[in-house]
Amino acid sequence: MSSDKTREFLTDLFDQVESGDYMPLLDALSESVTWTVTGSSPISRVYRGKDDYVRNCYGALNQRLTTWPSARVRQLIVDGDRAVVFFQGEDGLGRNGIDYSMEYCWAMHVTEDRIDEVIGFYDGNKVSALFD
Template sequence: MAEAHPSPSHKCTNSATESTRSFVESLFTAVALDNFGASFAEALSDDLVWTVTGSSPIAGTYEGKQTYVDGVLTPLRDVLVTLPVPIVEHIFADGDWAVVNWRSEGVYGKNGANYDMQYAWLMRTEVDEEDDATRKIVEVTGFYDSVKVTAVFEGYVFNTTKA
């Protein structure tokens, strides 16, 4: 019979969990180096569903990679001096899911608002259909400090025109 609470020396793993953990660790290392540049964009599935929690101006659910880029990343690039460099505190992985708890330091809006905060991203990954050696992020629920997000967007006019 399996133990309900394995001893600390027991490590429960499977290949999906290890693949997810490795993918997330590599991604956050790359993102720290290229400041949410190409490495981050390449990790997102075209069918991405990203939920920004809270009540800030960017809170909501974004369906599709380009919708997320246009609705969240582009406005953040517009209002921040530089995007946060993630300082990862914890990564938990289970199968295709991972939770990353990270923080930022020294990040400010162009309006002077402090944007340092704690983040928690609950992410679901999948093996890419075109390249079974590659994982993509397909779903994220991101937890943010709504007060700080709102402050950094003070005075910002969102582009509401549709292409």
């Protein structure tokens, strides 16, 4: 994909996710996505395939969140089919009462309007606290 198409795709996607509804993001994942959660939190590992990610990462977070954080993009850097999205997750709330607001940075690869790779950088302390 060209830089312009990648930028347009991700801008539209994150505009939808800004409300805290992550379904458009899940819908945009390729079936063979590789999603790496960096760090050493309870969900840190490489997820291989959409089903693995949705079941074992997204599902685990969804069980522990009352409110998903809204995604407010601060910076989007695009080079062809690769992008880095730096965004602020605001107003996230865990069922255990913790504030799940944090900054995120995702390095992404996009092919034909599908996300096929994400390397995500998170606040490991916040993620771990969600699982306490």
